[in-house]
Amino acid sequence: MSEKAYSISELMACVMARHLKDGEVAVMGAVSMVPMAACRMAQLTHAPNLYYITGGSGAVNPQLDPLVFSSCDDDLLRADSALALPDVILLEGHGKRFDVFFGGGLQIDKYGNCNLICIGDYEKPALKGPGTVGLPFLPLAGRVVIYTTSHNARTLIEKVDFNSGPGFLDGPESWAKKGFPGSGPSLVVTPLCAMDFDEETKVMRLKSVHPGVTVEQVVENTGFQLVIPDNVPTTPEPTETELKFLRKVDPKGIVKNLL
Amino acid sequence: MEGSDKMERTSKVMSVKEAISRYMGDSCDSLAIGGMHMHNNPMALIREVIRQHKKIKRLITSPSGSINAEILVGSGHVEEVLTSYIGLEHLGLAPKYRSAVEKKQIKLLECDEPHIVYGLQAGAGGLPFIPYPKGMDATDLPKVNPELYRFTTNPYTGEQVMTAAPIKPSVALIHCQEADPFGNAIFLGSEFTDRQMILASDVVILQVEKIVPNLAEKYGAARVNVPGFLVSAVVEAPFGCHPTSSHGYYTYDESHLKGYLKACKTAESYSEYFNQFVTGIAEEDYAQQVGKEQLEKLRKGGAA
Numbered sequence: 001m002s003e004k005a006y007s008i009s010e011l012m013a014c015v016m017a018r019h020l021k022d023g024e025v026a027v028m029g030a031v032s033m034v035p036m037a038a039c040r041m042a043q044l045t046h047a048p049n050l051y052y053i054t055g056g057s058g059a060v061n062p063q064l065d066p067l068v069f070s071s072c073d074d075d076l077l078r079a080d081s082a083l084a085l086p087d088v089i090l091l092e093g094h095g096k097r098f099d100v101f102f103g104g105g106l107q108i109d110k111y112g113n114c115n116l117i118c119i120g121d122y123e124k125p126a127l128k129g130p131g132t133v134g135l136p137f138l139p140l141a142g143r144v145v146i147y148t149t150s151h152n153a154r155t156l157i158e159k160v161d162f163n164s165g166p167g168f169l170d171g172p173e174s175w176a177k178k179g180f181p182g183s184g185p186s187l188v189v190t191p192l193c194a195m196d197f198d199e200e201t202k203v204m205r206l207k208s209v210h211p212g213v214t215v216e217q218v219v220e221n222t223g224f225q226l227v228i229p230d231n232v233p234t235t236p237e238p239t240e241t242e243l244k245f246l247r248k249v250d251p252k253g254i255v256k257n258l259l
Numbered sequence: 260m261e262g263s264d265k266m267e268r269t270s271k272v273m274s275v276k277e278a279i280s281r282y283m284g285d286s287c288d289s290l291a292i293g294g295m296h297m298h299n300n301p302m303a304l305i306r307e308v309i310r311q312h313k314k315i316k317r318l319i320t321s322p323s324g325s326i327n328a329e330i331l332v333g334s335g336h337v338e339e340v341l342t343s344y345i346g347l348e349h350l351g352l353a354p355k356y357r358s359a360v361e362k363k364q365i366k367l368l369e370c371d372e373p374h375i376v377y378g379l380q381a382g383a384g385g386l387p388f389i390p391y392p393k394g395m396d397a398t399d400l401p402k403v404n405p406e407l408y409r410f411t412t413n414p415y416t417g418e419q420v421m422t423a424a425p426i427k428p429s430v431a432l433i434h435c436q437e438a439d440p441f442g443n444a445i446f447l448g449s450e451f452t453d454r455q456m457i458l459a460s461d462v463v464i465l466q467v468e469k470i471v472p473n474l475a476e477k478y479g480a481a482r483v484n485v486p487g488f489l490v491s492a493v494v495e496a497p498f499g500c501h502p503t504s505s506h507g508y509y510t511y512d513e514s515h516l517k518g519y520l521k522a523c524k525t526a527e528s529y530s531e532y533f534n535q536f537v538t539g540i541a542e543e544d545y546a547q548q549v550g551k552e553q554l555e556k557l558r559k560g561g562a563a
Contacts, residue, residue: 056323072295072323089372131344163397164399
């Protein structure tokens with residue numbers, strides 16, 4: 001496939017979609033255009049029995065005919081069913097109902113902790129973030145898929161200024177001590193690469209670099225020491241089938257034009 | 260024999276001006292505002308609250324507040340805010356909220372989404388508190404906010420458990436798509452946490468797109484899940500959620516929201532926005548101020 005046949009945000013959607021398995025239940029919050037598209041696409045390519053719930057709308061399996069920007073749009077209610085939001089919150093606390101939870105943050109650290117509260121000291125923030133909404137549920141909600149549209153050393157940092165979406169906390173001991181029902185952060189998707197987490201140290205690890213991106217570029221733009229395996233593969237480009245279904249879901253190019 | 264099937268029930272329909280002046284004191288202890296992100300925000304009621312200079316001691320948002328909270332904070336009438344998010348979703352941060360917190364012009368009671376949902380549930384049912392699921396204390400929120408996040412012992416396991424206190428707003432401002440004159444009302448799309456706000460609040464003021472006298476007949480009583488006895492006033496305000504959406508009726512006005520964000524940049528442009536759309540006009544003139552043509556473009560296919 002030629003170099004300009006897809007956008008980087010479309011590739012991110014494909015990476016997320018490939019992570020989803022048939023029969024799973026996924027849930028997401030605000031500004032989830034890419035995860036929404038990824039879930040719907042996964043249903044069309046390899047996971048027809050995937051369920052996904054879009055944010056405050058409570059919609060289960062929106063048809064995305066077509067994809068919309070807002071997680072609470074009434075167009076999402078063209079779906080299989082719709083839960084009232086308090087029911088979604090109730091189920092998020094259950095611990096075994098959801099397999100995949102999409103999260104993100106103004107800051108994401110090496111243990112996959114996320115921050116949507118503030119940059120700098122809480123009492124004297126350099127930037128007041130919007131707030132954390134449902135991210136405290138991350139350790140209770142299966143595998144966490146973290147995504148960001150800005151891969152730089154200010155976003156991907158050693159330690160979050162405020163932990164509002166717990167990942168592996170301060171590392172393996174603190175994580176094990178908590179005995180959470182979820183399995184913690186499992187995939188990080190950025191415009192440069194895909195990352196997972198080292199099984200022993202729980203530190204973020206480079207999984208694949210996107211076509212045209214070097215390992216050095218990723219290291220330079222990451223504010224902590226990533227685990228770099230000896231062999232780092234290139235993220236497979238979107239297949240024709242993937243792109244066909246992604247664009248069917250997103251005819252207006254909301255994901256395509258994001259990055 | 261007394262009584263008759265012709266006994267008249269009392270209508271709760273009134274003007275926006277009357278509803279706000281009659282049911283909100285000059286100073287409101289706690290005000291809950293419905294809607295989530297850029298959807299179903301009760302903007303007609305909120306603009307009137309600003310016009311009438313009501314002081315709000317504590318503002319309570321849904322788990323994701325939007326222009327509803329942003330504009331109230333921007334008006335300078337809010338002392339403190341209980342929220343888990345105020346922003347404009349894909350359009351960016353809420354500028355006035357952000358700067359009010361950074362400059363400490365308001366007190367922030369920062370919490371997470373379940374705190375609001377559990378709190379309203381507790382408030383509605385007279386429950387002393389609701390315990391959180393295990394593991395929800397792993398964020399830094401309880402550390403910076405020990406007043407809001409209190410712990411007790413789980414009597415069944417002996418473990419420490421985090422709790423959410425009841426939320427009992429003195430007044431809730433809520434948008435439903437349709438209501439009958441007695442306050443029985445329906446959400447034609449998502450309810451978000453608006454119904455919990457209705458259940459938990461002392462006084463509920465509803466704004467609706469349309470008053471439908473035979474509402475239960477039209478949809479069946481099982482779908483009309485806001486009972487009139489919880490509602491104090493009903494205000495008919497077509498396009499009253501603008502610039503946010505009203506599910507099933509019209510979508511949000513992205514260009515207006517972007518215009519608002521632009522207006523936040525200087526004190527002059529902000530006061531010009533207020534003059535043009537809030538304080539300088541009566542609510543009844545709002546639709547005309549925005550422009551009929553602009554509003555019609557937002558209308559959804561299936562709307563009444």
